[in-house]
Amino acid sequence: MKLLFSTLIGAFVTDDNLRIIEHGSKDQLVKNHRDAQAANAIQQRAFRAVLKKSNLFQQYHVEARQHAIHTIRTLPPQDSLINHAINSFSELNEAANMLVKRCREWYGLYAPEAAHDLYDNELFITKICEKNRNALLKELQVEQSMGVELAQTDVDEILALAHQIKQMYHLRTMHEEYLASMMKRYCPNTNELCGTTIAAQLIEKAGSLKRLALLPSSTIQLLGAEKALFRHITRGARSPKHGFIINHPLVSKADRKGKGKAARALADKISMCARLDYFKGEYLAPQLLKELEEKLA
Amino acid sequence: MKLLFSTLIGAFVTDDNLRIIEHGSKDQLVKNHRDAQAANAIQQRAFRAVLKKSNLFQQYHVEARQHAIHTIRTLPPQDSLINHAINSFSELNEAANMLVKRCREWYGLYAPEAAHDLYDNELFITKICEKNRNALLKELQVEQSMGVELAQTDVDEILALAHQIKQMYHLRTMHEEYLASMMKRYCPNTNELCGTTIAAQLIEKAGSLKRLALLPSSTIQLLGAEKALFRHITRGARSPKHGFIINHPLVSKADRKGKGKAARALADKISMCARLDYFKGEYLAPQLLKELEEKLA
Numbered sequence: 001m002k003l004l005f006s007t008l009i010g011a012f013v014t015d016d017n018l019r020i021i022e023h024g025s026k027d028q029l030v031k032n033h034r035d036a037q038a039a040n041a042i043q044q045r046a047f048r049a050v051l052k053k054s055n056l057f058q059q060y061h062v063e064a065r066q067h068a069i070h071t072i073r074t075l076p077p078q079d080s081l082i083n084h085a086i087n088s089f090s091e092l093n094e095a096a097n098m099l100v101k102r103c104r105e106w107y108g109l110y111a112p113e114a115a116h117d118l119y120d121n122e123l124f125i126t127k128i129c130e131k132n133r134n135a136l137l138k139e140l141q142v143e144q145s146m147g148v149e150l151a152q153t154d155v156d157e158i159l160a161l162a163h164q165i166k167q168m169y170h171l172r173t174m175h176e177e178y179l180a181s182m183m184k185r186y187c188p189n190t191n192e193l194c195g196t197t198i199a200a201q202l203i204e205k206a207g208s209l210k211r212l213a214l215l216p217s218s219t220i221q222l223l224g225a226e227k228a229l230f231r232h233i234t235r236g237a238r239s240p241k242h243g244f245i246i247n248h249p250l251v252s253k254a255d256r257k258g259k260g261k262a263a264r265a266l267a268d269k270i271s272m273c274a275r276l277d278y279f280k281g282e283y284l285a286p287q288l289l290k291e292l293e294e295k296l297a
Numbered sequence: 298m299k300l301l302f303s304t305l306i307g308a309f310v311t312d313d314n315l316r317i318i319e320h321g322s323k324d325q326l327v328k329n330h331r332d333a334q335a336a337n338a339i340q341q342r343a344f345r346a347v348l349k350k351s352n353l354f355q356q357y358h359v360e361a362r363q364h365a366i367h368t369i370r371t372l373p374p375q376d377s378l379i380n381h382a383i384n385s386f387s388e389l390n391e392a393a394n395m396l397v398k399r400c401r402e403w404y405g406l407y408a409p410e411a412a413h414d415l416y417d418n419e420l421f422i423t424k425i426c427e428k429n430r431n432a433l434l435k436e437l438q439v440e441q442s443m444g445v446e447l448a449q450t451d452v453d454e455i456l457a458l459a460h461q462i463k464q465m466y467h468l469r470t471m472h473e474e475y476l477a478s479m480m481k482r483y484c485p486n487t488n489e490l491c492g493t494t495i496a497a498q499l500i501e502k503a504g505s506l507k508r509l510a511l512l513p514s515s516t517i518q519l520l521g522a523e524k525a526l527f528r529h530i531t532r533g534a535r536s537p538k539h540g541f542i543i544n545h546p547l548v549s550k551a552d553r554k555g556k557g558k559a560a561r562a563l564a565d566k567i568s569m570c571a572r573l574d575y576f577k578g579e580y581l582a583p584q585l586l587k588e589l590e591e592k593l594a
Contacts, residue, residue, distance in 0.1 A: 069441065069443055072443055072445070073443065073444065073445055073446065074445075074446075075445060077406055077445045077447065077451075080406055081406070081447075081451055084399065084402060084403040084406070084455075085454065087399055088396070088399050088400075088403065088458055091395050091396055091399055092396065092458075092461075094392075094395070095391075095392035095395060095396060098388050098391070098392060099385070099388055099389065099392060102381065102384055102385050102388055103385075105381060106381040106385065109374055109377055109378070109381070144366065146366055146369055146370065147370065148369070148370055148371075148372060148374045149370065149371075150374065150378075153475070153478075154374075154378055157382065157471070157472065157475045158381075160468055160471060161385055161468065164389075164464060164465060164468050167461060167464065168461065171457055171458065171461050174454070174457060175454065178450070178454045181450075
């Protein structure tokens with residue numbers, strides 16, 4: 001008489017003495033051994049003791065581990081790569097902004113006019129890296145500077161910081177290009193519709209492209225406005241109208257009253273694009289963008 | 298009859314018709330023109346009208362401006378330079394720590410074992426900049442990595458971030474050396490007693506060496522512990538025992554009960570050193586340090 005056992009690590013067919021005849025998936029064994037009987041509780045307990053003595057558990061563990069490693073190693077890493085790249089981009093930005101403030105004040109000892117007049121951070125850094133103080137002040141048409149005379153070692157220290165910041169700006173641009181090329185392949189529709197930065201921010205906040213595709217468009221509209229949303233819920237402040245998508249030209253260009261409408265319409269199309277991208281649909285973004293522009297015109 | 302006027306912009310001697318004969322400091326004019334009479338209120342008013350017509354105000358303005366510019370430009374900038382350098386040092390540290398966390402997670406996709414095992418941030422960055430993944434994993438004796446296979450462009454992006462962080466660490470070290478050499482000249486006693494970083498932090502928090510020199514030692518003991526101090530004052534938490542000086546070996550090495558005593562004694566000596574430095578006293582720090590060590594032994 002053959003017995004059929006079904007356990008966590010697969011199904012087994014044994015003879016009367018609980019010697020394993022065959023091992024495999026339950027369905028297969030049921031088909032092959034129609035004469036086998038299902039084991040009762042007492043037989044089950046006895047069979048577990050047999051199994052424990054064999055090295056089947058060990059084998060199962062090794063195989064399961066291999067399988068898990070293989071699954072993890074071959075997971076498509078696009079979502080994580082996008083998340084890390086966009087986070088690194090924002091963190092570089094934050095760090096550079098913090099350091100540029102310091103650099104401005106520090107250089108302000110030496111040439112306060114330059115620190116004051118060159119309002120744009122990147123321009124300021126580029127200029128002070130390129131030119132020495134006199135050339136810079138001449139360019140800004142400052143006749144007499146209020147700056148302190150510093151020793152060359154002091155100035156060098158400030159310029160070392162400026163060069164560091166310049167490289168951070170450079171790396172930020174690199175990240176942006178990398179993101180753009182990756183997203184053009186991974187989510188062409190969303191990328192085309194919102195631009196790389198916004199699309200990446202949305203994916204990062206949602207967690208992955210899959211989750212973004214499954215979000216309702218009203219949620220997409222407010223991604224990135226969590227703080228304002230909770231202010232609205234807990235303290236009755238006005239409800240936010242837009243999150244990250246405020247930076248999209250169609251929303252930012254709309255007048256004050258039209259911003260909400262533009263954000264709603266854009267979020268709608270983003271939701272469609274994310275679904276197209278996730279479910280490997282067609283490339284419809286230019287058409288959707290055109291529709292949107294016509295609607296908001 | 299000569300009249301003597303004293304105004305905001307100097308003193309004047311005039312004749313009867315309020316024509317200015319001489320212009321200069323009041324003391325000088327009183328000495329030179331003992332026969333001059335002090336002007337009464339009506340004459341004062343008439344003289345002010347005369348003054349307004351002349352270009353003396355204009356002249357005074359130009360001179361005062363020149364004087365102010367000269368004063369500002371020749372101010373000793375040591376305090377500001379120290380403040381900026383130590384702030385830049387801490388901000389670089391903060392920025393690098395933020396980015397290294399990102400880099401660790403990002404590289405963790407590729408070689409999770411390296412991101413986990415190389416616990417020290419600087420070591421981690423140095424290693425991944427130097428070696429490729431296989432060499433690194435071999436060194437860490439990892440047989441089978443759980444890392445995902447990434448394209449070379451993806452890896453390059455991570456390594457670009459790592460190189461950036463490495464340079465930030467390098468700049469941080471440069472700042473430290475710069476600070477050390479500046480402070481050895483500017484405040485040798487404080488620098489010797491507390492070490493460069495703590496001394497610079499104290500000067501930065503106090504605002505300048507002068508202010509540090511004028512602070513009571515009990516305040517110096519708590520510089521940098523403002524948050525804990527206000528928690529103590531407003532919410533009755535325990536009073537803090539030490540601020541920045543917690544990082545001084547004499548305080549950090551003391552046992553839990555001895556920390557307060559060590560901090561108090563150290564703050565006392567720091568206060569002395571700051572005064573020696575500010576008032577250009579002798580170089581007594583080694584002696585003070587020795588006294589302190591004996592007291593705390």
